[in-house]
Amino acid sequence: GERKSINHGFKAVQIGCSAWTAEALKLTMPASVFSRSTECHNQDKVSMGTIAARDCIRILELTEQVVVATLLAAYQGVELRKRITDKPVNSSADVLKMTESLAEQFELLTEDRPLEPELRYWLAQLRLKVWNLYQEPA
Numbered sequence: 001g002e003r004k005s006i007n008h009g010f011k012a013v014q015i016g017c018s019a020w021t022a023e024a025l026k027l028t029m030p031a032s033v034f035s036r037s038t039e040c041h042n043q044d045k046v047s048m049g050t051i052a053a054r055d056c057i058r059i060l061e062l063t064e065q066v067v068v069a070t071l072l073a074a075y076q077g078v079e080l081r082k083r084i085t086d087k088p089v090n091s092s093a094d095v096l097k098m099t100e101s102l103a104e105q106f107e108l109l110t111e112d113r114p115l116e117p118e119l120r121y122w123l124a125q126l127r128l129k130v131w132n133l134y135q136e137p138a
Contacts, residue, residue, distance in 0.1 A: 007112045010073045024062040027055040068122045098131040
């Protein structure tokens with residue numbers, strides 16, 4: 001519409017994804033390089049396992065954030081493509097159910113709006129495994 005030139009779409013989300021990815025990459029630095037000697041240099045290594053574990057948890061959280069942002073952007077793209085071409089998208093039944101649940105609760109981004117609450121909501125949905133897309137180990 002008339003306001004499309006002043007809207008940014010998913011640009012802010014893409015910038016967020018870039019920042020989250022950079023933070024995750026920073027956290028992949030081996031914690032052992034920060035080890036310090038202790039007990040008057042009697043012990044030359046301090047276990048960094050707990051720090052590495054906390055870093056790993058944060059990396060997983062950041063990855064989930066990127067996945068949710070990518071999911072919403074991909075959904076937006078697929079829906080816009082469907083509107084342009086009027087062609088059905090060939091997807092599995094589980095993926096169709098997932099996109100239907102997105103359609104019920106995620107309004108396509110046609111005008112800039114704060115997306116943080118929606119990103120947080122879909123992050124919670126991802127963590128709850130609401131979609132039947134997860135294979136459990138045998």
